[in-house]
Amino acid sequence: MSSDEYRIDNEARRGMVWLAWAQMVCGVLLFVTGLANASLVSASSSSGAAWWQYTLYAVCGATIVAVGVLNRHMFRHAHIRLRPDGIVVHEWRDRFIPWSDIAEVQTQTFMRFRTAAVTLVSGRQRRLPAPMDRIAQPDPNFPAQLETLRQWLRHHHSGQRS
16 A cells, blocks of 8 residues: 555634634733733832732733644644554654554544544554544545545554464
8 A cells, every 4th residue: 555645624624723813812812911901000009919910811811822823833734644554643743653553443523523533452542633524514535534544454454464
C-alpha cells in the first residue's frame, strides 16, 4: 500500500477555526476591559487591591488570546499520515503509533464532531485529528476514510501473523 495522507475535512476545520477566533476575540475583550478598569481605578484610588483585580483580568485575557492562537494553529495544521510501519499523528508535534500497537479503529464523538480514534493494545484510546466530520453536516467521505484506516490496520495485522 502506498502512503496516504488525511487532513481534517475543510468544513469541520472551518468550524473549529471559527471557535478559535471567537476565543481570541473574547480574550482581547477581557484584556482591554481589564487594562481600562485597572488604569481608571489606579488613577482614582489610592487602594491597590482593585488595581490588582483588574490587572488579573487583563492577564487572563492575554492567556485566553494565546490559547486561541495555539488552537487556531493546531486546527489548521493537524493531520495524520498513514505509513507502512504505522500512523504519524501531527498535532503540536509528530507522534508515531506503530500498527502493532493498534488493536482497533473506531468512531468517537467529540463536542459537535465525529472523529476516528484508535484503541491501543494497552486499552488506551487515542483520538485522531483526521478524518473528522460534523455531526450536523456529515462529510460523505468520512465513512470511506474510516474504512481506509481499518483496511490499513487489517492489512498490517494480517502481514504480522504470516
